[in-house]
Amino acid sequence: MASPSETAKPSPHVALFVTCLVDLMRPSVGFAAIKLLEQAGCRVSVPEAQTCCGQPAYNSGAKADAQAIAKAVMKTFAGFDYIVAPSGSCAGMLRLHYPEMFAGDAAMEAEARAFAPRVYELTSFLVDVLGWKDVGTTHAGSATYHDSCSSLRELGVKAQPRRLLAEVAGLDLRESKEAETCCGFGGLFCVKYPEISERIVDKKVDDALATGAGTLLAGDLGCLLNIAGRLKRRGSPMKVRHVAEVLAGSEGAPIGEDSSVR
Amino acid sequence: MESTARSFKENAHHALGDARLTEALARLAHGFPARRRDAAARLPEFDQLRDAARDIKDHVLDNLDVYLDRFEKQVIASGGRVHWCRDAVEARDAILKICQAADARTVTKSKSMIGEEIAINDHLEAHAIVPVETDLGEYIIQLRHEPPSHLIAPAIHLSMDQVADAFRAHHTDLDPARPLVEPRALLDEARTRLRERFLKADVGLTGANMLIAETGSIVIVTNEGNADLTCSLPRVHIALASIEKIVPTLEDAATILRVLARSATGQEISVYTTFVTGPRRADDADGPEEFHVVLLDNGRSALLGSEFHEMLRCIRCGACLNHCPVYGAVGGHAYGWVYSGPMGAVLVPGLIGLPEAQHLPNASTLCGRCESVCPMRIPLPKMLRHWRERQHATHESPAIARAALKVWSFLARHPALYRAVFGLGVSFLASLGRRKGRFRWLPFAGGWTSVRDLPAPEARSFLLQWRQRNPGTRT
Amino acid sequence: MSSRTDILANIRRSLARKPRVTSQSPADRLAALRPGVQPSRGRLPADRRLALFMAEAVRADATAEAVASFADVPGRVAAYLARHNLGAALRVAPLTRRDNIPWSKQPLLTPDFGPPRPEDSVGVGAAFAGVAETGTLVIQSGPESPTRLNVLPPTHIVVLRASAIVGTYEDVWARLRTERASKDGPTMPRTVNWITGPSRTADIEQTLLLGAHGPQRLHILIVNDLKDTVADGGFERG
Ligand code: SF4
Numbered sequence: 001m002a003s004p005s006e007t008a009k010p011s012p013h014v015a016l017f018v019t020c021l022v023d024l025m026r027p028s029v030g031f032a033a034i035k036l037l038e039q040a041g042c043r044v045s046v047p048e049a050q051t052c053c054g055q056p057a058y059n060s061g062a063k064a065d066a067q068a069i070a071k072a073v074m075k076t077f078a079g080f081d082y083i084v085a086p087s088g089s090c091a092g093m094l095r096l097h098y099p100e101m102f103a104g105d106a107a108m109e110a111e112a113r114a115f116a117p118r119v120y121e122l123t124s125f126l127v128d129v130l131g132w133k134d135v136g137t138t139h140a141g142s143a144t145y146h147d148s149c150s151s152l153r154e155l156g157v158k159a160q161p162r163r164l165l166a167e168v169a170g171l172d173l174r175e176s177k178e179a180e181t182c183c184g185f186g187g188l189f190c191v192k193y194p195e196i197s198e199r200i201v202d203k204k205v206d207d208a209l210a211t212g213a214g215t216l217l218a219g220d221l222g223c224l225l226n227i228a229g230r231l232k233r234r235g236s237p238m239k240v241r242h243v244a245e246v247l248a249g250s251e252g253a254p255i256g257e258d259s260s261v262r
Numbered sequence: 263m264e265s266t267a268r269s270f271k272e273n274a275h276h277a278l279g280d281a282r283l284t285e286a287l288a289r290l291a292h293g294f295p296a297r298r299r300d301a302a303a304r305l306p307e308f309d310q311l312r313d314a315a316r317d318i319k320d321h322v323l324d325n326l327d328v329y330l331d332r333f334e335k336q337v338i339a340s341g342g343r344v345h346w347c348r349d350a351v352e353a354r355d356a357i358l359k360i361c362q363a364a365d366a367r368t369v370t371k372s373k374s375m376i377g378e379e380i381a382i383n384d385h386l387e388a389h390a391i392v393p394v395e396t397d398l399g400e401y402i403i404q405l406r407h408e409p410p411s412h413l414i415a416p417a418i419h420l421s422m423d424q425v426a427d428a429f430r431a432h433h434t435d436l437d438p439a440r441p442l443v444e445p446r447a448l449l450d451e452a453r454t455r456l457r458e459r460f461l462k463a464d465v466g467l468t469g470a471n472m473l474i475a476e477t478g479s480i481v482i483v484t485n486e487g488n489a490d491l492t493c494s495l496p497r498v499h500i501a502l503a504s505i506e507k508i509v510p511t512l513e514d515a516a517t518i519l520r521v522l523a524r525s526a527t528g529q530e531i532s533v534y535t536t537f538v539t540g541p542r543r544a545d546d547a548d549g550p551e552e553f554h555v556v557l558l559d560n561g562r563s564a565l566l567g568s569e570f571h572e573m574l575r576c577i578r579c580g581a582c583l584n585h586c587p588v589y590g591a592v593g594g595h596a597y598g599w600v601y602s603g604p605m606g607a608v609l610v611p612g613l614i615g616l617p618e619a620q621h622l623p624n625a626s627t628l629c630g631r632c633e634s635v636c637p638m639r640i641p642l643p644k645m646l647r648h649w650r651e652r653q654h655a656t657h658e659s660p661a662i663a664r665a666a667l668k669v670w671s672f673l674a675r676h677p678a679l680y681r682a683v684f685g686l687g688v689s690f691l692a693s694l695g696r697r698k699g700r701f702r703w704l705p706f707a708g709g710w711t712s713v714r715d716l717p718a719p720e721a722r723s724f725l726l727q728w729r730q731r732n733p734g735t736r737t
Numbered sequence: 738m739s740s741r742t743d744i745l746a747n748i749r750r751s752l753a754r755k756p757r758v759t760s761q762s763p764a765d766r767l768a769a770l771r772p773g774v775q776p777s778r779g780r781l782p783a784d785r786r787l788a789l790f791m792a793e794a795v796r797a798d799a800t801a802e803a804v805a806s807f808a809d810v811p812g813r814v815a816a817y818l819a820r821h822n823l824g825a826a827l828r829v830a831p832l833t834r835r836d837n838i839p840w841s842k843q844p845l846l847t848p849d850f851g852p853p854r855p856e857d858s859v860g861v862g863a864a865f866a867g868v869a870e871t872g873t874l875v876i877q878s879g880p881e882s883p884t885r886l887n888v889l890p891p892t893h894i895v896v897l898r899a900s901a902i903v904g905t906y907e908d909v910w911a912r913l914r915t916e917r918a919s920k921d922g923p924t925m926p927r928t929v930n931w932i933t934g935p936s937r938t939a940d941i942e943q944t945l946l947l948g949a950h951g952p953q954r955l956h957i958l959i960v961n962d963l964k965d966t967v968a969d970g971g972f973e974r975g
Contacts, residue, residue: 018724020674024688025717027724046728049677057671059628061650061659065671072675100644149629182587186627191709193271193625195278198713199591200627229714232700256717257699289943310774318773321759321766327748328763340925346741398949399940417940425941445941453950460950461855476767477925487888487936487951494884494928505744510766516906517773530793530871531933534888534951539925547831547852547883549927559740563747567754 012130014042015080017073017119019090020052021221022242026255029221032248033086033122039248040132042082049076053085053093059187063101070098071108074115082129083119086244087220088151091121096154121151122244123219127160135167137249142172144213145243146204146227147179148220161219161243168246174211178204185226201230208238215239215254217246228256263381263409265614267598270621277592282421287590290418294584297528298635304530311520316639318514319575322506323566329475329508330557336478340540342553350380353558357382357467357500360554361391364498366464372482372489373397373416374469375578376502376558378409378600379613382467393467394459396488398452405432411594411602413580414526419593422448456488466492466550470503471577472518473555476511479539480555483522483532490536499541499550504558506574512537518577521637526579561613569648573608575638582632582642588625597622604632604642611649620658623649685723692719770914772907779870779904783963786869790902793872794957797934798947801872801957803899807836810958811843814894817956818846818859823892828857831881833896836863836960853885860890860952866909867902867959871933874957875909878928887930893952895932899961906931 014037018030030046037044054069073094077083085091095116102108126132145165151157165173184190184200204227208216216231216238218224228240239254266273277283302308322329334344345360347353353376361369369386371377371393383393383404395404399417403410405428410416417425426442429451442448468489470480480501482489493499509515515537523529542549565574583589583603594602599619601609607622628643636642653659673680695701695718703711710716721727781789791801804813818825827848829840840848853860862882866875874895878884887893903909917924936951947953 023724024684025719027720027722027727030724030728046725046732048725048729050725051674051677051680054671054674057667057674059647059650060663060667061647061652061654062664062667062671063651063654065667069671069674149627149631153630153634180631182627182629182631184587184627186629189625189627191707193274193588194709194713196274196588196591196625197627199278200587201714203587203590225717226714228717229700229710232715232717233702233713252720253699256715258697286942293943305776305778307774307776314774317759321761324752324757324759325763326752327745330745330748332763332767346739346744348740348743352740396950397940398938402940415940415943418943420942422942445944445946448941449938449946449949453948456950457855475763476770479925479929485937485939486949488949490884490888490930491950494888505748510763511770512910513770513772513907516910519906520773520776527939529933530797531873531931533797533932533934533936535873535931535933537925537929537931539927542927543879545880546878546927547880548885549878557744559744559747563744563751566748566751568751571755 011041011043012081014044014082014084015077016044016046017050017053017077017083017085017090017094018046019085019087019221021225022086025225026221026242028250028252029086029242029244032242032244032250033084035248035250036122036126036244037084039134040126040130045080047076053090055089055093056187058093058097058101067101070101070112074098074111081118082125084122084125085119086122086242088121088148088155088157089220089222091119092150092154094119121155121157121219123161123164124155124157127163133164133167135164135247137247138169139246140170141215142174142213143215143217143246144174144176144208144211145179146183146208146216146218146223148218148223149182151219152180157219164247165217165243171246174213176207176211178207181207183223183227185222187222190226198230201226205230205234205236209236215241217241217243219243224255232256263378263600265599265618267610267614267619267622270596270598270625273596273598274592277596282424283419283593286419286421287593290415290584291590294528298525298581298584301524301528301530305524308521308524311517312637312639315518315521315637316575318509318517319638322508322510323571323574326505326508326566329510330505332475333473333478333508336475337540337555340478342478342540342555345554345556347556347558349560353380353502353556353560354382354385356556357502358385358389360498360500361386361465364464364552366391366498368459368463369393369465369467370460370463370492370496371395372468372484372492373400374467374502375413375600376469376504377467379560380558394456394463396456396460396492397484397486398449401452401456402428405429409595409600412583413578415580419595460491460495463496465498465500466496467500467502468492470501470507471522472515473503473508474512474515474537475508477539479537481515482536482538483519483534485533487534490534493536493538494549497550498552498554499538500554500556501538502556502558504560504562506562522577522579525581525635525637565612570608570612570645572640573605573612573645575640576605576609577638579637581635581637585631585635587627587629604646608642608645608649616649616652617658620653681723681725685726688719689722692721695719775905775907776870779868781869781904783900783902786902786904787899787959787961787963789869790867790872791959793869794934795872797872798937799872799934799955799957801959803959803961805961807838807960808842810838810896810960811840811846813958814861815843815846817894821892821954823859826858828853828860828886828890830862830883830886832863832879833861834881836896838896853883853889855889857890859892859894860886861894861896862886864895864897864901866912867897868906868909869902870905873931873933876930876932877926879926884928884930887932888936888951891948891952892954892956893935894956894958896958896960899959899963
């Protein structure tokens with residue numbers, strides 16, 4: 001229950017940066033994010049001109065392309081109180097790499113620096129900015145949480161998703177030994193160096209399976225697609241979901257599994 | 263050494279199939295990172311020290327010419343000599359000349375990555391001088407004619423039986439009946455052999471972890487004590503160091519030493535930290551008569567002031583290797599030259615050229631764990647990206663990839679078109695994949711599906727669904 | 738152009754491409770000899786420095802015992818050698834003579850003050866200082882202190898005065914500068930050896946083994962010349 005002084009404050013106007021992977025591969029994560037943001041008292045908009053944050057270009061060395069995309073993103077997302085993404089990787093891109101990639105261009109750098117502090121990863125926004133934890137959903141079963149590299153090391157997101165998951169009734173959250181180790185996705189890395197990526201994701205999968213948890217959760221769809229893809233290739237029954245799905249209680253078929261059984 | 267960096271993919275393939283290497287790397291992953299974490303946790307000032315260490319090197323690099331000059335003056339004042347070398351050829355010659363002037367037949371060596379960089383062993387051998395590596399790991403790989411696979415654990419890739427085999431092959435008088443199945447037995451064997459060599463050596467060649475401008479001292483850090491034998495027994499001591507190893511004062515050296523071992527092995531400090539200043543004094547009880555510093559540039563002065571400037575802060579602790587998922591999968595040799603792991607992937611293109619080292623900056627997930635543990639706070643992922651930018655700018659990246667990127671980035675800036683193209687594709691894939699929820703194979707997705715299934719898209723894209731659910735709202 | 742000139746010119750040219758990130762001048766910095774971040778655990782009164790030094794040295798696999806005076810040293814050395822079946826021959830750094838260690842009190846010991854030889858099995862040296870923060874011994878080379886003694890014999894015994902135990906590395910440099918300031922010539926002796934525990938390697942399958950090239954055993958005898966502080970006694974790990 002919100003206190004009177006809080007209700008007096010106008011609810012923050014949040015733009016959802018749905019991210020290209022969620023948009024194309026896992027729309028339900030986008031809807032889960034909206035549900036959570038609204039539950040937490042936000043007014044949510046989805047700017048329709050959004051596409052991608054430009055990270056594939058940036059990490060491929062195509063800086064000019066990345067800059068052009070960044071400019072478009074900043075324009076599309078101007079005028080909101082906050083920009084929230086269900087991904088540490090994309091939020092990190094907007095928050096940290098936009099200012100960095102315009103170094104040397106004073107005007108654009110200033111714009112990116114002004115833009116950056118309004119950008120948040122979903123769970124960190126809910127916890128750090130809104131102080132929200134009235135999750136109120138149920139998930140019977142055990143899960144382990146994989147920290148995506150960008151969330152963890154670029155944005156310092158570690159406690160936030162765990163704090164929220166602790167509020168999910170019936171959920172038995174089990175820590176794995178190597179939760180902070182990369183899953184081997186790395187954007188284009190995983191298709192450029194598939195064998196190396198395979199070894200890395202195998203270690204990740206082994207580590208997750210060692211917890212005995214039934215489900216693996218994470219906050220970044222890149223990691224999730226990679227880990228789910230490898231689990232399925234290995235014939236493992238471990239389920240894979242985005243953390244927002246569990247928090248919002250909007251659970252369709254797990255990632256990479258038959259969606260006709262709903 | 264000869265580079266095989268160009269064959270990184272093949273090297274990696276080979277490495278991934280090597281079961282003993284995989285085992286060795288698993289041991290490494292369980293050892294070093296946990297020990298580093300514990301050491302850092304024991305020292306509340308650890309992160310503050312990292313900042314201080316970074317600031318020291320930033321200051322040195324800003325004034326490198328001044329400090330090198332001061333260092334040289336102090337070496338001369340304490341009776342030593344400095345040999346400036348632009349590249350590997352000059353450094354090899356300088357060392358050879360000193361050895362020849364000393365009529366050297368045996369040169370004992372303590373571990374030096376710069377020695378690897380200039381391939382000094384081959385050069386000495388070609389001139390009938392026998393170089394003997396004395397660090398146990400280096401000795402083992404010298405017998406096997408291999409380069410080191412790790413900055414501080416050069417034989418990390420080998421198993422005990424491989425070491426035993428190397429000893430049996432080279433120590434020809436070794437009793438075949440003598441068991442070599444315990445690490446201690448192997449160490450005893452090596453220690454005995456190397457004692458003989460130490461006592462016979464004419465020249466001792468060491469690396470240097472730091473050069474101190476204030477005093478003209480060099481700092482050598484080891485756990486075995488081999489560097490102390492190397493620089494106190496022979497008549498001549500040569501220290502081989504690259505120009506960025508300078509620190510201003512003894513106090514600065516202390517600051518950096520506090521982060522070095524903790525980051526490297528998780529020790530509070532290595533067993534032997536030796537500050538050497540000049541040759542033996544007139545009344546000294548022992549020590550070499552000559553002291554030489556061979557100071558190597560080899561591409562470093564060109565990295566100064568570039569986007570790779572900060573790489574020159576590196577103190578070669580190996581923490582970035584120990585925490586790197588790619589290094590942990592393929593080991594050091596796959597990188598194909600002297601340096602490996604994240605620091606190698608940044609440094610090597612600068613030293614042997616980007617075309618030869620083209621894979622190294624790309625073979626990284628940019629997970630950032632290296633930067634998070636680097637005692638010198640070197641932004642390694644950022645610099646890997648800088649190399650990719652150079653490749654892109656000079657069209658060294660594959661043409662197909664560049665073209666695809668161009669098309670994609672055009673679409674990303676044209677939302678309506680983007681949605682038409684990808685939205686359609688996704689709806690199609692979603693309908694194809696609905697039954698199983700994933701694909702085992704898809705055309706043009708071989709890089710993905712060769713090792714993992716591709717989860718099918720759920721349904722139509724989020725934005726198409728959103729628009730349908732919220733007709734009329736446009737933001 | 739000489740390589741020296743060329744390298745320095747390249748450095749200057751490269752540095753001109755980029756703004757400086759630091760402001761202090763090298764001359765100022767060298768004059769200031771600014772101490773860095775010193776761990777608080779090293780900043781202790783003398784008696785507690787002794788305890789920390791011993792604890793840290795033991796952590797690094799050395800052994801350490803405190804004795805009341807130099808007169809006790811021969812007896813403790815004899816007992817140590819007997820415990821480890823090490824015979825009675827000692828190679829002793831002449832520097833220890835300043836301490837008037839009464840070796841003749843242990844007639845079975847055969848101390849020899851000549852230069853160390855490869856076959857020596859036990860070396861006895863004198864430390865310039867001990868550093869509490871990491872249990873590190875500091876030994877200077879000199880006419881009476883051969884550096885080989887630190888690494889050649891498989892057992893190394895070091896005599897250290899408790900009053901010479903300082904808190905941090907910076908304290909060592911400060912003391913060294915003060916003590917050598919009077920002398921002509923360089924601040925530094927040919928070598929300053931920091932030694933923390935016995936020699937080791939983990940190069941074979943990451944198995945930790947003591948005694949790689951240097952000594953397998955490092956025993957520190959701390960002569961407690963501090964008044965009314967730590968009682969005479971051994972130090973157990975833990
Ligand atoms: S880059 Fe950093 S972590 Fe890697 S070796 Fe150098 S100093 Fe150590």
